[in-house]
Amino acid sequence: MDKVGSLFAYKTAKYVVAKNKKIGILYRLFQLIVLGYLIGWVFLKNKKYQITDEIIQSSVKTKVKGYATITTSDGKEEVWGPEDYVIPQQGDNVFFVTTNVVDTPNQTLGYCPESPLASGFNCTEDADCKQSKYSGNGIKTGICLNITYNNSIGICEIYGWCPPKTKERSEKPMLSEAENFILQIRNVIRFPKFNFSSSNFKDKDQLKKCFYDEIKEPQCPVFRLGDIVHKAGYSFQEMAVYGGSIAIMVEWQCDLDKEWDCNPQYSFTRLGNSPTHEFKFRYVHYFTDAHGRKYRTHYSVSGIHFHVMVFGMAGMFGIIPTIVNLGSGLAFMGAGAYICDIILLHMIKKRTLYRVLKFETVKKNDKSIVKSV
Structure with a gap:
């Protein structure tokens, strides 16, 4: 009980x-x-x-400044500006700066021997040059030309843009001056939950007076390209030979109980840290002469690919x-x-x-x- x-x-x-x-x-x-x-x-x-908002709306505009002198494959000196070495030119949060280039000027569409840099084109007779749709720098015609390359008897003929590329990229970057090029980053952000907006620059005069320094000028949005690569832990001149990818991270931590306490912090890292993580591609410029004949200049470029990444959080009581x-x-x-x-x-x-x-x-x-x- x-x-x-x-x-x-x-x-x-x-x-x-x-x-x-x-x-x-x-x-x-x-x-x-x-x-x-x-x-x-x-x-x-x-x-x-605090109530927090981690959804950040961001707009990034970049501008690279600086000039460099290069010697083209035909021995001419050219002065390259941002419109030549920055791709794309409009300045977005992702852009590429050319640091090494091999140019092949005055290419025209026709028949010529394949480049000695291409593999699988050495021949001793026409049977070694069987026609194929895609191969090297053009289409094999089935003809073996009596030209000695790399201790071989001959090389296959191709139909394509002639002459093909015959030079390797230099072990010294063609645009070594790019280390001192200047990068401006203009970033405007908004936290929609609080309807709060801010930017990383106060006025245009600020962009002319300062350079980023972790201690003296941590809020300055103007950087030397060499400093960015160095702060990521690498040598600019070494990376400039083969290219690579660098992330520029802009972090906003905003305390909206103090409206003035909303400034970005910058950090830098390499995306991919081995020699195989290079960055290169090819492009061409087309021209037409007075007789209507079409020709082009072929560029094989290496360089540094920059990616501006913006993230952050805002808080309010x-x-x-x-x-x-x-x-x-x-x-x-x-x-x-x-x-x-x-x-x-x-x-x-x-x-x-x-x-x-x-x-x-x-x-x-x-x-x-x-x-x-």
Whole structure:
């Protein structure tokens, strides 16, 4: 019957003041730790009293400045500006700066021997030059030309843009001056939840007066290309030979409770860190002479591919996250009392006494208690 009756018993808290200094100090120490965690880590460090927005809307415009002199394959000197070495020229968050180039000028459509750089075109007779649709720099015609290349007797004839490329890229970058080219990054961002907008430059004059420096000018959006590659941990001149990819990361951490506290932080890293992660491609410029004859200049270029990546978060005070985190802190306070109760009732010498004082069963017809009331 007692077991059945216990199902309908009600338990209420009974407070016992235990004058035990060790337990008292432990309890206050636990409260201080929880309070320090709540104020220092939750509110001051991580700002958990704020509503946050991690959806960042971003517009990036880039501009590269600088000039370099190169010597073309026919021995002529040319001056290249941004319109020559930056691809695409309109300035987006992804762009390519040419640092090494092999040009093949005055190509016309016709018949010629294949380049010695192509493999599989050496021959001794016409049967070695079977026609194929795609091969090397053109289409094989099935004719073996009596031209000696690489200690071979002959080389296959092709139909394509002649003459084909016959030079390898230089082991010294053709545009070594690119290390000192200047990059401007204009970034405008918006956090839609708060309808807040900002930019990484205040006015046009700022772009003319500063250069990025981690300590002296951390907010300046003007960079030397050599500094960017160096901060990514690589040598510009070495990367300029074969090319590579560099990420420029723009991180916005905005505290909108202080509107002035919304500035970007810049960091740099290489995308792919082995020599096989080079960056190269080919393109051509077409021309027509006075007689209507079409010809072109073929460019095989290596260079550095830059990718501007924008991300971030904005925060503003909100009553709901504040209440939720305060409630969590109070719950931790209760956990401290629970731990102290375990020690008091089960681990110290006077645990039996404290258990008797803390837990008391009151029966319905207990006359002693009725009289005392």
